[in-house]
Amino acid sequence: MHPIGLIVYPGFQVLGLAMCATFELANSAADEPVYSLQLLSETGGLVATSAGFAVETTAFDQRPFDTLLVMGDNVIRPVSAGLVAFLRRAGQRTRRLGSICTGAIALAEAGLLDGRRATTHWCHAASLQRTYPKVKVEEDRIFINDGHIWTAAGMSACVDLALALVEMDLGADVARRVARQLVVYHRRAGGQSQFSxxxxxxxxxxxxxxxxxxxxxxxxxxxxxxxxxxxxxxxxxxxxxxxxxxxxxxxxxxxxxxxxxxxxxxxxxxxxxxxxxxxxxxxxxxxxxxxxxxxxxxxxxxxxxxxxxxx
The missing domain is CATH 1.10.10.60 (Homeodomain-like)
Structure with a gap:
C-alpha cells in the first residue's frame, strides 16, 4: 500500500483534487488497493478551496507517508512555519515529495529544492526563481523529477504528474489504462511545453x-x-x-x-x-x-x- 498525503491550505486550487481520480482508477486497474489518500492541513478540519466549498482534512502528525504532494494556488501566498517544518521533517523519511503549481514555493521555502531542477505554473516561474535563486527553475516544463522530488506546472498538469507516479509504481500499461479511463492523452511528457x-x-x-x-x-x-x-x-x-x-x-x-x-x-x-x-x-x-x-x-x-x- 502506498499512502499518499495531499497537503492543502485555505484557497488552494480545486483542480488539484483531480489527482485523486488518477490514484482511485489506478487501484481499480491494478485489481487491488495500491494507493490510499488523505487530505492534510496544518490544523485539520474544513479547509476552503478556491471554488468556495470546503473539504475535510486531517492535521499534520507523525504518521508515515509514501508520497506527499503540496497543492497549488491561484496566487502566491506566504508559506506557514508549520508547513515548512512539516515538509522538512517529511523530507527525511518520505519516499517522494512533490508539488503542483505554487506548491513548489512551499518546497523551496523548506530548502528542499536547493540545487534541484523544478517547475511551476509559467506565470509564477520568474517569481520562484527570483525569490529562491538556489533553485534551477525550468518554467517551460509540464513536470520535473529530480531525485525524490517531483514538481509540476499548474492546473491540469496535476493529472500528468499523477499518471507519471502511477507509471513509476505500476508500469506503463496500468498508467495507459488509467489515462483511457480519464479520457486524457496517456500523459504529456515531463519536458513538454506549457505553451502553444x-x-x-x-x-x-x-x-x-x-x-x-x-x-x-x-x-x-x-x-x-x-x-x-x-x-x-x-x-x-x-x-x-x-x-x-x-x-x-x-x-x-x-x-x-x-x-x-x-x-x-x-x-x-x-x-x-x-x-x-x-x-x-x-x-x-x-x-x-x-x-x-x-x-x-x-x-x-x-x-x-x-x-x-x-x-
Missing part, C-alpha cells in the same frame, strides 16, 4: 487564423508569404501587413515558431532521429533546425531531446 504557439499568436480575424491553420497542416511546404496569403484570400502585401498587426510578428517568424513547436512535440512523443524531425517539421535540414532551436530555447535540439528522454 497557436494560442499565443491569437489572431483576431478568421483570415489570419485560416493561414495559421493551413501552415500548421502543411509544415513540410515552403510556406512562402504568397502561399499563406492565398490561404487567407489576401494579397501578399496586405497579408503581411495584417498578419503583423494581429500577431505582432512576421509570417516567417511565426512559421518558424510553429515548426519548432512541431519538432519539439515529435521529440517528446517519440524516438525519431534529428534528421527525421527536421524533415517532418519543415526545416529541411538539421542545421537550420539547430539554429531555430537556439533562437527559441538557447539550446540545440539534441540537448532538449536528451532532457525529454530523461525527464
Amino acid at each position: 504557439v497557436m494560442l499565443e499568436l491569437q489572431p483576431k480575424t478568421d483570415r489570419v487564423q485560416a493561414a495559421l491553420t493551413y501552415a500548421r497542416q502543411n509544415l513540410k511546404s515552403a510556406l512562402s508569404v504568397e502561399e499563406l496569403a492565398n490561404a487567407a484570400n489576401l494579397s501578399p502585401r496586405q497579408f503581411s501587413r495584417v498578419f503583423h498587426a494581429e500577431t505582432g510578428q512576421s509570417p516567417a517568424k511565426a512559421i518558424e515558431r510553429l515548426r519548432v513547436e512541431s519538432a519539439r512535440l515529435m521529440m517528446e512523443t517519440g524516438r525519431h532521429s534529428i534528421d527525421v524531425v527536421a524533415t517532418d517539421s519543415g526545416f529541411g535540414d538539421r542545421e537550420r533546425m539547430r539554429r531555430a532551436f537556439i533562437r527559441a530555447f538557447g539550446q540545440p535540439p539534441q540537448v532538449i531531446q536528451r532532457a525529454n528522454r530523461d525527464g
Whole structure:
C-alpha cells in the first residue's frame, strides 16, 4: 500500500483534487488497493478551496507517508512555519515529495529544492526563481523529477504528474489504462511545453487564423508569404501587413515558431532521429533546425531531446 498525503491550505486550487481520480482508477486497474489518500492541513478540519466549498482534512502528525504532494494556488501566498517544518521533517523519511503549481514555493521555502531542477505554473516561474535563486527553475516544463522530488506546472498538469507516479509504481500499461479511463492523452511528457504557439499568436480575424491553420497542416511546404496569403484570400502585401498587426510578428517568424513547436512535440512523443524531425517539421535540414532551436530555447535540439528522454 502506498499512502499518499495531499497537503492543502485555505484557497488552494480545486483542480488539484483531480489527482485523486488518477490514484482511485489506478487501484481499480491494478485489481487491488495500491494507493490510499488523505487530505492534510496544518490544523485539520474544513479547509476552503478556491471554488468556495470546503473539504475535510486531517492535521499534520507523525504518521508515515509514501508520497506527499503540496497543492497549488491561484496566487502566491506566504508559506506557514508549520508547513515548512512539516515538509522538512517529511523530507527525511518520505519516499517522494512533490508539488503542483505554487506548491513548489512551499518546497523551496523548506530548502528542499536547493540545487534541484523544478517547475511551476509559467506565470509564477520568474517569481520562484527570483525569490529562491538556489533553485534551477525550468518554467517551460509540464513536470520535473529530480531525485525524490517531483514538481509540476499548474492546473491540469496535476493529472500528468499523477499518471507519471502511477507509471513509476505500476508500469506503463496500468498508467495507459488509467489515462483511457480519464479520457486524457496517456500523459504529456515531463519536458513538454506549457505553451502553444497557436494560442499565443491569437489572431483576431478568421483570415489570419485560416493561414495559421493551413501552415500548421502543411509544415513540410515552403510556406512562402504568397502561399499563406492565398490561404487567407489576401494579397501578399496586405497579408503581411495584417498578419503583423494581429500577431505582432512576421509570417516567417511565426512559421518558424510553429515548426519548432512541431519538432519539439515529435521529440517528446517519440524516438525519431534529428534528421527525421527536421524533415517532418519543415526545416529541411538539421542545421537550420539547430539554429531555430537556439533562437527559441538557447539550446540545440539534441540537448532538449536528451532532457525529454530523461525527464
